[in-house]
Amino acid sequence: MNIRTNWTLAEVREIYNRPLLDLVFAAATVHRENDSYAEVQVSSLISIKTGGCKEDCSYCPQAARYSTGVEVEPLMTVEKVKARAEVAKANGASRLCMGAAWREVRDNKDFDRVLEMVSEVNDMGLEVCCTLGMLTYEQAERLKEAGCFAYNHNIDTSSDNYNNIITTRTFEDRINTLNNVRKAKLSVCCGGIVGLGETDDDRIKMLHTLATMEAHPDSVPINALVAIEGTPLENNQRVNIDEMLRMIATARILMPKSVVRLSAGRNEMSLAEQAMCFMAGANSIFAGEKLLTTPNPDFDVDMQMFKTLGLKARKPFKDSTANTPQTLSYGG
Numbered sequence: 001m002n003i004r005t006n007w008t009l010a011e012v013r014e015i016y017n018r019p020l021l022d023l024v025f026a027a028a029t030v031h032r033e034n035d036s037y038a039e040v041q042v043s044s045l046i047s048i049k050t051g052g053c054k055e056d057c058s059y060c061p062q063a064a065r066y067s068t069g070v071e072v073e074p075l076m077t078v079e080k081v082k083a084r085a086e087v088a089k090a091n092g093a094s095r096l097c098m099g100a101a102w103r104e105v106r107d108n109k110d111f112d113r114v115l116e117m118v119s120e121v122n123d124m125g126l127e128v129c130c131t132l133g134m135l136t137y138e139q140a141e142r143l144k145e146a147g148c149f150a151y152n153h154n155i156d157t158s159s160d161n162y163n164n165i166i167t168t169r170t171f172e173d174r175i176n177t178l179n180n181v182r183k184a185k186l187s188v189c190c191g192g193i194v195g196l197g198e199t200d201d202d203r204i205k206m207l208h209t210l211a212t213m214e215a216h217p218d219s220v221p222i223n224a225l226v227a228i229e230g231t232p233l234e235n236n237q238r239v240n241i242d243e244m245l246r247m248i249a250t251a252r253i254l255m256p257k258s259v260v261r262l263s264a265g266r267n268e269m270s271l272a273e274q275a276m277c278f279m280a281g282a283n284s285i286f287a288g289e290k291l292l293t294t295p296n297p298d299f300d301v302d303m304q305m306f307k308t309l310g311l312k313a314r315k316p317f318k319d320s321t322a323n324t325p326q327t328l329s330y331g332g
C-alpha cells in the first residue's frame with residue numbers, strides 16, 4: 001500500500017468532491033486492503049479534570065467563560081481512575097483516554113498524579129492515551145516514560161478558520177505540541193471537528209494538513225460537533241451523514257494505514273448511518289455512556305451493533321512492537 005505525505009491540495013479537493021457513493025466505494029476498497037478491516041479499535045474516555053478551562057474554544061462545554069451547566073471538578077484520584085479503567089477493560093475497551101480541561105500541562109503535583117494514573121492504567125494492560133492540552137517535549141517524554149501510549153491533540157479545523165473558533169492559542173501552538181509528542185515517540189492522535197460553521201474548503205485544508213504531516217497521525221478522530229447550549233456554537237446545525245461520510249472516506253484514502261475514529265456525534269446517529277461510516281473506512285469509536293461531558297451510546301448497544309455488522313473489537317497494543325503493556329521500546 002502506497003503511503004503518501006505529499007498530497008496536493010488539488011488532489012485532496014478532487015477526492016473530497018467525488019460523487020458520494022464513488023467516494024465511499026473508493027475508500028472501502030482502500031480499507032479492504034488492510035487485513036484487519038473488520039476490526040474496530042475501541043477507546044473509552046474519562047474526564048479526569050472537568051470544566052473551568054481558561055481557553056475560549058467556541059465548541060467546548062468546559063470553557064469557563066461560557067455557562068453550559070458543566071460543573072467544575074478537581075483532578076480525580078488515582079483510585080477512581082483505576083476503578084473506571086477496570087470497567088472499561090471489562091467492557092472490551094483496548095484504550096483508555098484521559099482528558100483534562102487544561103490549556104497546557106504544568107510541572108506540578110497534578111501532573112505527578114496524572115503520571116501515576118498513566119502508570120497504573122498501563123499496568124492493567126490497557127493502551128493509555130492522554131489529552132491534557134499543550135505539552136513541552138520534556139513533559140511528553142515524562143508521559144512516555146510513565147507508560148503513556150498515545151497523545152490526543154486535535155487541529156480541530158483548517159489553519160484559515162482556526163482564529164474564528166479559538167483565539168486564546170494559535171494553530172502553530174497546536175502543531176508545536178504535536179511535534180513534541182512525535183519526538184517523544186508517543187503515538188499521535190490528531191483530527192478535528194465538523195460542523196463548526198466551516199466551509200468545504202476548510203474541511204479539505206484540514207484533511208490536507210493531517211495527510212501531509214511528516215508522518216500521518218496514527219489515529220485521526222473525526223468529531224461531529226455536539227452543539228452545547230451556552231457556547232457560541234449552540235445554534236449550529238446538526239452535521240448530516242453525508243458530511244461525516246465525506247470526511248471519513250477522504251481521510252481513509254489519504255491516510256490508508258491510520259486509525260480513523262468516528263468520534264463525537266454517534267449518539268445522534270442510527271445504526272445504518274454508523275454502518276456506512278465503517279464501510280467508508282472508520283475503524284475506531286469511543287465507547288461508554290459518556291464522552292467527556294456529553295452522552296454516548298452504551299457499551300451494550302455498541303457491542304450489539306458490532307455483532308450485527310460483523311465487526312470485532314481490536315486487542316490492545318496490536319500494532320505496537322510491544323505486545324504487553326507499554327514499555328520504552330514502543331516506536332523504536
Ligand code: SAM
Binds near residue numbers: 292
Ligand atoms: N483540553 C485539551 C485540549 O483542548 O486539547 C483536551 C480535551 S479537549 C475537550 C479534546 C477535543 O475534544 C477538542 O480538541 C475537540 O476536538 C473535541 N471536542 C470538544 N468539545 C467538543 C464538542 N462539543 N463537539 C465535538 N468535539 C468536541
Ligand code: DTB
Binds near residue numbers: 097191192222291292
Ligand atoms: C476527540 O477527538 N474527541 C474526544 C476526545 N478526542 C478527547 C472528546 C469529544 C468531546 C465531546 C464533548 C464532550 O463530551 O464534552
Ligand code: SF4
Binds near residue numbers: 100
Ligand atoms: Fe475545551 Fe480543551 Fe479548549 Fe479547554 S482547551 S476549552 S478543555 S477544548
